[in-house]
Structures are given as structure tokens and as C-alpha cells.
Amino acid sequence: MNNYTIGIDLGGTNIKAGLFNENFMAVDELSMPTEAAAGPAHVLGRIRLAVTQLTEGSGIDQQQIACMGMGIPGLLDPEEGLSIFSPNFPGWEQIHIVNEMKPFYDYPVFIDNDVRVNLYGEWQQGAGKGCRNLVLLTLGTGLGSGIVHDGKVLYGTTFSAGEIGHMNMYRHGRPCRCGSSGCLGRYVSAVGMVNTFKEKLLEGKSSLIQTWTNQDDGQITAKMISEAYDLGDRLAIEVMHETGELLGFGLANVINLLNPELIIIGGGMAAAGDRLLGSVRDTVKAHALKLSGGKCRIVQAELGSSAGTLGAAVYANQRLNPEVVQRS
Known part of the structure; x- marks a missing residue:
């Protein structure tokens, strides 16, 4: 009996792998360094080793x-099994991952964007169970997102639907690697929040974090800002609220456009919890359309660090059995 599914979460630092039974309970999990600098062929070898x-x-x-599912960062064509470009992997362009894996495995291999496999996991096994209209945001180094609309995961013409992180919030804001400026993800992310904090220090504001880093602003992290927030640091509170407010304005736009019943906040920055989400909810309540805003809950993700591997396994099973969940 083919009772097991493998889920792979490819990250710039680590490869996470999970083996799951038919009920998506983890049988075993492991993590190993990606060694991305050694090039695509080496990374694919590391995945096979895992x-x-x-x-x-x-x-x-x-x-x-x-079957096996793989969450891959960057632009890709999941139908073709092709990873087009991944920004944090040197030399990673036009890598046909499925074809590279076929000679080694008797079972089918499927790939999708790393954020969308998180979406599949939270939708089917986590905070989004039973929902037909939901949005997942992953807040980490950047801001990623995926959308379920009327019971279907949205992909779009180039499999790029859901780039909420590139919603323009400031006409002439911080430059973004996408070529635009003022993108939401340049402010609402771990890097974005730290940059906001540093800008305020340059304006002459002060924080107890400066004593933790011996005035070395390069050591400031989003986690430090959360810790300083809990200690009543005025600048940390200001930055956290400002970041949450901006995310709230972005999510008000999302709610008005998509009318979801649920927005799930995941990724490392979600650990900030209500420090961040309090301002988010207040801003959404004040600025989203009353009917749609009132019917949308904003919650933290449930799957934690296993979201990528579990989500990849769920996704692969749904590709293998497309009658279970429709895709669009």
C-alpha cells in the first residue's frame, strides 16, 4: 500500500523534510543545511540525501x-515542474526539478511555491479547516501570501496570484527588488520593521535596544523589538504599532477585494502575536468595508515550523487526487 507522502520545504538556509502517513501525521522529520552557494546541482543532491x-x-x-511534494521559493511553473528563478539561490534559473528527480523515484513528484504549500497545509490541516475563502500571509524576511477563493487555490496566468507583498503603499517609498518602490513587504516584514526602527534612531529617537547592541544598529532584530515592546520601550511600541497599522491598511484592501472569511498570519514574525495583530485588527475594523470586514477573522497560523513540509505533503496528495480539491 502506498500509504506515505514526503513533504520537502526548501529554504535558503535549511532543507526540511517530513514523512507523513495517510492522516498527515508526521512519521519522521529532519532538517539539514541547504548549502545553496554550492549551486543548483548540489542543492538537488542535498534534497535527495534528505x-x-x-x-x-x-x-x-x-x-x-x-508521492512527494516540494515547496520551492521564487517563480515557478507547477504544472511543468519547472523552477524559473529563485532569488536566494545562486545560479538557480530554469531548473526542471521534477525531471531532475524522476530518475531517482518510482513515485510522482510535484512542486509549488513555498508560500502556497504553506497555504495548502493551513487550509486543510491547520487554522483554515472548513473555510472556502481565506488568505494566508507569511511574515518573515519578506512577505508572502496565498489565496483560496470559493474553495479553489488561486494561481493566475503566470502562477503568480497573491503577491500582496508587492501592493504599493507609498508612491515614492523604499525601493524593492521587484523594480517598484513602496511595496508593502518592504515595511511589513522582519527586515522592513527593523529598517523602520533604524530610521527612527537616525531621527534622534532612542531605545533600550541600543544598550543590548552596544550602539551597533546592524545587530538589531525583529525579535529584539518584540522583547523591548514587552519591557515598555516606547520606540519598540511605536514601531510595532506602525508596522501593524500599515499591514492593517493592506489587509483592508485585501478584504475589500477578495471578501475572505479568514486571514491567517504565519511565518517567523507571527510570533509577535497580538503585539502586532492588535493594531492590524483595529486598522481593518476602521478602514475595511463594514460588511466584509465584520465577517473576516484575522488569526495566527497553527502549524508552526512544520507548515512547509506538511503543506507540501497535502499539496502533493491533492495533485495526485485532483478530485479532492479543485484548483484554479
Whole structure:
């Protein structure tokens, strides 16, 4: 019986791999350094090594595995199995991941964007269970997002639907690698929040964080801002509220456009919890259309660090059995 599914979460720093049973309970999980600087062929070899260690460590052979799903950062064509470009991986362009994996495995391999596999996981196994209209945001180094609309995951013409992080919030704001400026993700992300904090220090404001870093602003992290917030640091509170307010304006636009019943906030920055989400909810309440805003809940993700691997497994099963969930 093909009772198991493998989920891979490819990150710039680490490769996470998980082996799941038919109920998506984790049988085994592991993490290993990606070693992205060594190039695409090396990274693909590292993924295969992770799969080998996972299956051999669990005593599972290929005949027991139904499929494998992989969450890959960047632009890709999931139908073709092609990773077009991934910004944090040197030399990573036009990598046909599915074809590269075929000679090694008897079971089918599927790829999708790393944020969308998180979406599949939270939708089917996490905070979004039972919802037909939801949006997932991942707040980490940047801001990623995925959308379920009327029970279907939105992909778009170039499989790029849901780039909420590139919503323009300031006509002449911070430059973005996308070529535009003032994008939401340049402010509402770990990097964005730290940059806001540094800008305010340059304006002459002060914070107890400066004593933690010996005045070295390069050491400031989003986690420090959360910790200083809890200690009543005025600048940390100001920056956290400002970041939450800006996210709230962005989500008010999302709510008015898509009318979701649920918005899930995931990623490392979600650990800020109500420090951030309090301002988000207040801003949405004040600025979203009353009917749609009143019907939309904003919650934290439930799956935590296993979201990527579990979501990739869920996604692969749904690609293998497309009658389970429609895609659009």
C-alpha cells in the first residue's frame, strides 16, 4: 500500500523534510543545511540525501510512498515542474526539478511555491479547516501570501496570484527588488520593521535596544523589538504599532477585494502575536468595508515550523487526487 507522502520545504538556509502517513501525521522529520552557494546541482543532491535519510531511517521503501511534494521559493511553473528563478539561490534559473528527480523515484513528484504549500497545509490541516475563502500571509524576511477563493487555490496566468507583498503603499517609498518602490513587504516584514526602527534612531529617537547592541544598529532584530515592546520601550511600541497599522491598511484592501472569511498570519514574525495583530485588527475594523470586514477573522497560523513540509505533503496528495480539491 502506498500509504506515505514526503513533504520537502526548501529554504535558503535549511532543507526540511517530513514523512507523513495517510492522516498527515508526521512519521519522521529532519532538517539539514541547504548549502545553496554550492549551486543548483548540489542543492538537488542535498534534497535527495534528505529523502534517503528520511526513508531509510524510518524503514520505508519506495513502494510504500504515494508521492512527494516540494515547496520551492521564487517563480515557478507547477504544472511543468519547472523552477524559473529563485532569488536566494545562486545560479538557480530554469531548473526542471521534477525531471531532475524522476530518475531517482518510482513515485510522482510535484512542486509549488513555498508560500502556497504553506497555504495548502493551513487550509486543510491547520487554522483554515472548513473555510472556502481565506488568505494566508507569511511574515518573515519578506512577505508572502496565498489565496483560496470559493474553495479553489488561486494561481493566475503566470502562477503568480497573491503577491500582496508587492501592493504599493507609498508612491515614492523604499525601493524593492521587484523594480517598484513602496511595496508593502518592504515595511511589513522582519527586515522592513527593523529598517523602520533604524530610521527612527537616525531621527534622534532612542531605545533600550541600543544598550543590548552596544550602539551597533546592524545587530538589531525583529525579535529584539518584540522583547523591548514587552519591557515598555516606547520606540519598540511605536514601531510595532506602525508596522501593524500599515499591514492593517493592506489587509483592508485585501478584504475589500477578495471578501475572505479568514486571514491567517504565519511565518517567523507571527510570533509577535497580538503585539502586532492588535493594531492590524483595529486598522481593518476602521478602514475595511463594514460588511466584509465584520465577517473576516484575522488569526495566527497553527502549524508552526512544520507548515512547509506538511503543506507540501497535502499539496502533493491533492495533485495526485485532483478530485479532492479543485484548483484554479
